[in-house]
Amino acid sequence: MVKLNKIYTRTGDDGTTGLGTGARVVKYDLRVMAYGxxxxxxAAIGIARLHLAxxxxxxAILNRVQNDLFDxxxxxxxxxxxxxGPGDALRIVPAQVDRLEHDIDALNGELSPLTSFVLPGGSPAAAHLHLARTICRRAEREMVALSHSAEEAVGRPAIQYMNRLSDLLFVASRFANGHGVRDVLWVPGGGR
Structure with a gap:
């Protein structure tokens, strides 16, 4: 059970932060950057949800995703x-990845096929979902870099989750754009 009575502790004033194990690391540690x-x-998904009445x-899907992101x-x-051992720490599990794939397929099933790349925009919800998607891609890159660091481990389901989440957010952005009707399509060389 999480209990937060005091918000500031002053323990990070020296440029370090505590991990879940109690170990202290610098705030620019790759692990801290990844979970940051x-x-x-x-937070970007939270903003997008403000536009999904x-x-x-x-x-509802994004509400569940936000909880998964805390996991x-x-x-x-x-x-x-x-x-x-199993259950010693809260970990992303394959069932969470499978659920994202199910959601992607369900949402995508209601969209027309794409004929071009999609520019971020259309509706406010879609624009914010695209922003969240790009942040997810950065988090995924940081997680992969962390997983390749000496003596660091990131569970395969965690990396898979972020990969699928960026796909879900892309499909969700199209869904939020009137099921793709208001998508803004890329016109190659259109700005020349």
Missing amino acids: SVDEAN DEPALD LGADLCTPAAANE
Whole structure:
């Protein structure tokens, strides 16, 4: 159970922050950057949701995603121990990835096929979902970089989750654009 009585602790005044294990690391540590980007993506999704009053099914999906992103933040801020057993730490699990794939397929099934790349825009919800998508891609890159660092581990389902989430946010942006009707399509060389 999370209990936050005091918001400031002054423990980060020296440029460090605490991981879920209690270890202190510098605030520019790749692990901290990764879960910071996950948090940023979550905030961008929250802004997009403000514009989804007419799309309750999509809003419900994104509500679940926001909770999953807190799970992912907990996963990333708690480095895996060598002797970690199932349930010792909150981790992203394959079922969460599978759920995203199901949601992608369901939303995409209501959209017409694309004939061009889509520019971020159309409706406010779609524009914010595109922003969230790009933040997810950054978080994914940071997670992959972390997973390739010496003595660092990131669970495969966590990386898969971020990869699928950016796909979901792309499809969600089209869904929020009147099921693709208000998509702004790229016109190659159109600005010449």
